[in-house]
Amino acid sequence: MDAFMIYLPIAGLHFNVLLLLLIGFTVGVCGGFFGIGGAWIVTPALNIFGFPMPYAIGTDLAHMGGKSIVSTIRHGKFGNVDTKLAVSMILGTTVGMEFGAWLVLRLERMGLAESVIRKIYIVFLAAIGSYVLYDYLSHVIRQRRATTSTTAPPPQGETLARKLQRINIPPMVNFTASGIRCSLWLPVGVGLVTGVVAAVLGVGGGFIRMPALIYLVGCPTLVAVGTDLFEVMITGAYGALTYGVKGRVDLVAAMWMLLGAAIGAQMGTVAVKYVRGYFIRLLFAITIFIACASVLMKQLEYGTASAVLILTAGIAISGVILGLLVRGIAQEKRRARFE
Amino acid sequence: MSRVRGSILALISAVWWGAPSLAWAAGGGKPATKLVSVADTRSATGLAKWVGDVYNTDLWLYGLVVVVIMAGMGLVLGLAFDRLLVLMGLELGKLDHHE
Numbered sequence: 001m002d003a004f005m006i007y008l009p010i011a012g013l014h015f016n017v018l019l020l021l022l023i024g025f026t027v028g029v030c031g032g033f034f035g036i037g038g039a040w041i042v043t044p045a046l047n048i049f050g051f052p053m054p055y056a057i058g059t060d061l062a063h064m065g066g067k068s069i070v071s072t073i074r075h076g077k078f079g080n081v082d083t084k085l086a087v088s089m090i091l092g093t094t095v096g097m098e099f100g101a102w103l104v105l106r107l108e109r110m111g112l113a114e115s116v117i118r119k120i121y122i123v124f125l126a127a128i129g130s131y132v133l134y135d136y137l138s139h140v141i142r143q144r145r146a147t148t149s150t151t152a153p154p155p156q157g158e159t160l161a162r163k164l165q166r167i168n169i170p171p172m173v174n175f176t177a178s179g180i181r182c183s184l185w186l187p188v189g190v191g192l193v194t195g196v197v198a199a200v201l202g203v204g205g206g207f208i209r210m211p212a213l214i215y216l217v218g219c220p221t222l223v224a225v226g227t228d229l230f231e232v233m234i235t236g237a238y239g240a241l242t243y244g245v246k247g248r249v250d251l252v253a254a255m256w257m258l259l260g261a262a263i264g265a266q267m268g269t270v271a272v273k274y275v276r277g278y279f280i281r282l283l284f285a286i287t288i289f290i291a292c293a294s295v296l297m298k299q300l301e302y303g304t305a306s307a308v309l310i311l312t313a314g315i316a317i318s319g320v321i322l323g324l325l326v327r328g329i330a331q332e333k334r335r336a337r338f339e
Numbered sequence: 340m341s342r343v344r345g346s347i348l349a350l351i352s353a354v355w356w357g358a359p360s361l362a363w364a365a366g367g368g369k370p371a372t373k374l375v376s377v378a379d380t381r382s383a384t385g386l387a388k389w390v391g392d393v394y395n396t397d398l399w400l401y402g403l404v405v406v407v408i409m410a411g412m413g414l415v416l417g418l419a420f421d422r423l424l425v426l427m428g429l430e431l432g433k434l435d436h437h438e
Contacts (some may be wrong), residue, residue, distance in 0.1 A: 009378040009391035062409050069413030073421060079433035138438075221438060240409055244402030247376045251390045251405055258409060262416035270424065270431075277438035332430065 003160055010250040011055045017256055019049060024063065024257035028264025029318035032071040033271050034284050035225030036206030037064045037232045040291050041314040042257075044307035045250075055250055058243030062254040064204070065236030067261035072231045074269040080226030082219070084175035085215070088184055089191035089213075089227075090234055096195020118299050121201045122292060126213055129288035134217075161218030178219045178227070190216045204239075206232050207288060214281075221277030238328045264318065271321050274328025287317055 004017045023045050039060050046056035075081050095221035106114055110297050165182040174181045198205030206228055213224035243249050272280065290313040297306035380391035394401045424431060 007383055007387050009380055009383045009387050012379055065406070066409035066413030066416075069410060070417035070420065073414075073417040074431075076422070077431060077433075080427055221433060237410060241402050241406050244405035245398050247394065247398050247401065249402075249405050251394075251401075251408065252387050254405070254409065255386075256413065258412050259416070262413070262420060266417075266420040266424065270429065273434055320360050329429065334412055 006252065006256075008250045008253050009126055010247070011051055011059070011253065013050055015049070015253065020253055020256040021260035022315075023065070024260030024262075025264035026311075026314045026318045028070075028261030028266075029256075029268035029271075029321050030264075030287070030314060031064075031067060031206075031229070031232075031261070032074070032265040032268025033225070033280065033321045034077075034207070034268075034287065035071075035210050035228035035232070037061075037068070037204040037236060038206075038314075039064065039204050040207075041310055042292070045311045045314075048304060048311070050305035051250075051253075054243075054246075054248045057326070058239075058248035059250045059254045059257070061204075061236055061239030061243055062251070063257040065233060065240045066254075066258040067265050068229050068233035068236050070262045070265040071269045072226070072233050074266060075226030075229055075272075078222070078226070078269075078273070079177060080222045080272075081230050082175050082189065082223055082227045084173070084232065085175045085187055085213075085217070085219070085223075086227045086230040088173075088187040089194075089209070090231055092188040092191025092193075093195035093198075093209075093231065093235070096192040096197075097199040099192075100196040100199025103196070107200075108325070117201060119293065121203075122295050122299065124201065124208075125288055125292035125295065128208070129285045129292060131215070131315075132211055132281050132285040132288065136278055136285060139278050142234070152248075155161055159215070159218070161214075161216055164216060165218055178217070178223045180218050182217070187217055203233060204232060207284075207291070210284070221280050222272055225272060225280065256289055267322055267325055268318070271325040274324055274331075283317065283320065287313070290317075323337045 006017050007013075008015050018303045023042060027041050030036065030041065031038045037060075039057070042060040042063075043053075043056045046059060047053055051059065072081060104117070121228060164186055165180060167183055167186065169183040169185050171184050172181060173184045175187075191209075194205055194208045194212050197208055209231060210224050210228045213219045213227060215222060217224075219227065244251075291310065294306045294310040294313075297303075297309065374395075378391035380388050380395070383391050390404075393404055403437045421431075
């Protein structure tokens with residue numbers, strides 16, 4: 001295995017290049033499929049294999065920017081990126097993140113930051129995961145009733161997103177790719193809230209924005225994935241610059257990871273073609289529960305076990321996604337042969 | 340009177356000259372200069388050496404290099420793999436947003 005060891009001059013350590021490719025590939029598959037940056041996989045994974053924490057965060061952010069470009073290009077061609085919506089949200093996210101950072105400083109001064117933030121994080125992840133899972137199960141039950149019943153299925157109650165879309169505060173904007181019309185202030189406000197939460201929790205925010213785009217703005221799942229990736233691309237580039245200027249990015253490691261991530265991101269992105277939106281939501285809920293368990297373990301001071309759990313789960317989830325991709329391609333080829 | 344004044348003056352001078360040394364000894368004094376991170380490029384070769392040298396030269400330049408390389412790689416790899424998928428014969432047109 002020595003043949004695969006490379007020297008990383010910034011982090012100051014020797015590292016196995018295959019491991020960098022594997023971490024990049026795993027997070028690339030998950031990121032392309034769910035529309036997230038994947039810091040919750042990469043940062044503990046790099047840390048557990050010897051990267052000091054600030055370098056793990058900086059290197060992750062740097063490769064995240066590049067990886068999101070790969071996914072955004074493909075999602076864009078699939079028609080899953082609503083650029084107008086993404087730009088509106090970025091405005092809110094930027095302000096929200098600044099406010100969140102200020103809030104964290106206040107909590108730190110009160111000596112509450114560490115414990116309070118991690119507890120909020122656990123509750124937040126559990127709440128998002130539970131809601132997405134509940135939504136998936138309700139959808140499945142509705143579908144089953146519709147197929148077994150002879151009468152028409154009862155109409156679905158008005159969603160929160162529909163109610164929010166009806167709020168008439170000018171300017172009202174048509175978001176064509178998402179197929180929605182709402183006040184500009186809705187995505188700006190959602191961006192603001194998710195920005196505050198992301199900054200307070202110290203995460204990139206992809207896994208908060210993706211469900212927020214579905215349940216608050218009313219985007220179809222695939223557009224939420226693509227639009228979120230557009231935002232991750234911008235925040236990743238900004239993070240790469242700030243951490244790079246502080247000298248906390250190992251560029252050599254980031255380049256190897258990006259190589260693996262680019263392949264994975266392409267596969268993860270194409271996999272969305274072969275699944276229905278609700279299935280993405282189900283896998284997303286499972287992923288969130290695993291992330292929640294990992295943070296809980298960290299809170300209980302099982303740091304290494306928590307990192308191992310998240311890395312193993314990341315590999316398993318990307319395995320499932322790749323399975324879906326292979327099955328989808330095989331079906332497509334079979335169909336093409338018959339036609 | 341002049342003896343008292345002399346003693347007070349001596350005390351003030353002692354405090355004046357002695358206090359900084361005492362403060363220094365107690366851990367005060369001038370703040371230390373900012374720590375500088377340096378990449379160890381002695382055993383590095385090729386790309387690693389170049390990256391380390393840029394890092395040691397100017398961190399702002401390094402930050403810009405990080406962004407440019409990541410964005411450039413993302414763009415090139417994204418377009419290259421995209422082309423590869425087209426060559427594989429997959430249908431990659433616009434998707435229906437079915438839930």
